[in-house]
């Protein structure tokens with residue numbers, strides 16, 4: 001049996017896939033995909049899609065954190081990522097889908113907006129990723145970043161100013177929803193289910209963005225998110241317009 005995870009350490013759905021393998025106690029090989037090279041690298045490795053996480057399992061190729069969750073749970077049932085009770089399972093699956101479609105795109109979009117618009121942030125990220133000749137690389141990747149800025153995510157938004165401002169406006173209510181899912185037991189912590197992992201990784205990443213740290217810390221989900229993904233290091237210094245953040249602080253749901 002061979003298990004190979006194609007991942008990027010900065011990618012939050014990649015962190016979910018790795019965490020699931022670790023929880024199941026599966027031995028696996030890790031392949032680091034260089035950021036912005038996903039499409040080429042994964043096609044060369046025989047995958048049909050161009051995103052991480054991607055998993056080779058006994059010759060089968062799987063992509064997407066939700067698909068990977070299901071296949072791993074079938075193959076290694078303990079500890080379970082989904083509850084056995086059908087009604088409970090439906091709740092967890094719905095929360096997981098919500099986490100992937102509504103929450104997961106937000107930190108990715110803010111990140112893309114920041115690195116596309118802020119040259120200093122871009123160079124800092126390039127250095128942190130140990131890409132060669134950082135100053136030159138930071139310039140060279142601009143066209144690719146512009147392409148990603150225009151990409152429409154599952155929630156219909158792009159990494160433009162309008163998209164990012166819509167994210168900031170939506171975020172307090174989304175984090176309140178995470179707290180409710182924790183409070184009503186949909187998101188379990190011991191063991192964490194697939195929805196917990198899918199959602200908490202995004203909460204964790206947003207807490208590591210200096211601009212959002214205060215907002216996230218004011219929610220109950222901040223603590224379990226930090227504990228679950230304590231080794232995930234992908235922070236960003238402030239890069240958003242302080243005026244937008246001021247509105248976030250004074251918005252009625254914040």
Ligand SMILES: N[C@@H](CCC(=O)N[C@@H](CS)C(=O)NCC(=O)O)C(=O)O
Nearest residue numbers: 011012013038050051052053064065
């Ligand atoms: N919803 C997918 C998202 C995967 C995804 O978009 N991964 C990003 C990194 S966080 C990626 O590889 N993007 C490359 C691209 O879209 O070309 C999942 O949960 O696996």
